[in-house]
Amino acid sequence: MNKILKKRQLTQNIHEYVIDSPEVSRHCLAGQFIILRVDDEGERIPLTICDYDREAGTVTILVQSIGYSTMKLAKLNEGDYIHDFAGPLGNATELEEFANIILVGGGVGSAVIYPQCKQLNRDGRPADIIIGARNKDLLIYEDEFRDNAKDLYVMTDDGSYGEQGFVTTKLKQLLDSGKAYDCVFAVGPMPMMRAVANLTREYGVHTIVSMNSVMVDGTGMCGGCRVTVGGQVKYACVDGPEFDGHLVDFDEAIERSKFYREIEQEHKCKMEG
Numbered sequence: 347m348n349k350i351l352k353k354r355q356l357t358q359n360i361h362e363y364v365i366d367s368p369e370v371s372r373h374c375l376a377g378q379f380i381i382l383r384v385d386d387e388g389e390r391i392p393l394t395i396c397d398y399d400r401e402a403g404t405v406t407i408l409v410q411s412i413g414y415s416t417m418k419l420a421k422l423n424e425g426d427y428i429h430d431f432a433g434p435l436g437n438a439t440e441l442e443e444f445a446n447i448i449l450v451g452g453g454v455g456s457a458v459i460y461p462q463c464k465q466l467n468r469d470g471r472p473a474d475i476i477i478g479a480r481n482k483d484l485l486i487y488e489d490e491f492r493d494n495a496k497d498l499y500v501m502t503d504d505g506s507y508g509e510q511g512f513v514t515t516k517l518k519q520l521l522d523s524g525k526a527y528d529c530v531f532a533v534g535p536m537p538m539m540r541a542v543a544n545l546t547r548e549y550g551v552h553t554i555v556s557m558n559s560v561m562v563d564g565t566g567m568c569g570g571c572r573v574t575v576g577g578q579v580k581y582a583c584v585d586g587p588e589f590d591g592h593l594v595d596f597d598e599a600i601e602r603s604k605f606y607r608e609i610e611q612e613h614k615c616k617m618e619g
């Protein structure tokens with residue numbers, strides 16, 4: 347059992363939880379995930395680690411309430427306990443070989459790039475960051491990014507905050523202005539990552555994406571996170587969650603994620619009665 351030490355609402359359906367988990371915090375690295383079960387009958391939920399504090403023994407996760415189990419989790423508050431909290435799992439992000447990195451986060455995907463942003467700053471080589479969302483209310487972690495970024499660019503689709511446009515609008519501007527990035531690390535909705543990969547392919551910039559959103563139980567058993575990468579079958583929870591964005595078959599991944607979204611929607615309807 348792991349205690350919820352802090353809970354903070356970031357948007358209408360996204361909550362941040364700081365969990366007491368000395369074991370996970372001792373070993374985890376940016377890019378890895380945990381699996382939790384809300385109660386002993388709950389399904390396994392894989393969630394990316396957004397932050398950790400080894401001294402305090404805590405791990406931070408973000409939960410978007412979109413399905414039966416995440417809605418159950420959203421009902422827990424500070425002082426409550428999570429039944430299982432296991433990890434770290436998956437491969438850590440590998441950015442050591444790159445000298446000039448830009449991190450791109452869309453919507454809740456911004457949480458996934460945050461630990462890398464913090465790590466790069468800690469290593470004395472802060473990265474440029476672009477975060478974007480449909481509107482101001484859906485932006486997350488702006489202050490945290492500002493504290494750790496070299497330059498931070500904030501985009502909203504409707505122009506309600508920052509600059510109007512997509513994250514790819516800003517990325518293209520920066521690439522055209524001569525910024526010599528050797529790596530783009532992009533995490534967000536699948537169509538956004540596909541757009542980033544299509545753009546950076548033209549510029550020949552290595553691109554890493556996270557396929558964490560297609561994971562179902564995170565155990566390597568269900569097959570739900572199957573993706574085709576460079577013509578080979580890979581499993582996001584075992585082989586990833588991060589892959590070369592220029593090799594991922596996004597069209598196939600988008601089709602598969604629609605299927606699971608429909609199932610989640612059915613569960614949600616049942617839950618709401």
Ligand code: FES
Nearest residue numbers: 562564566569583
């Ligand atoms: S999430 Fe089930 S196999 Fe990867």
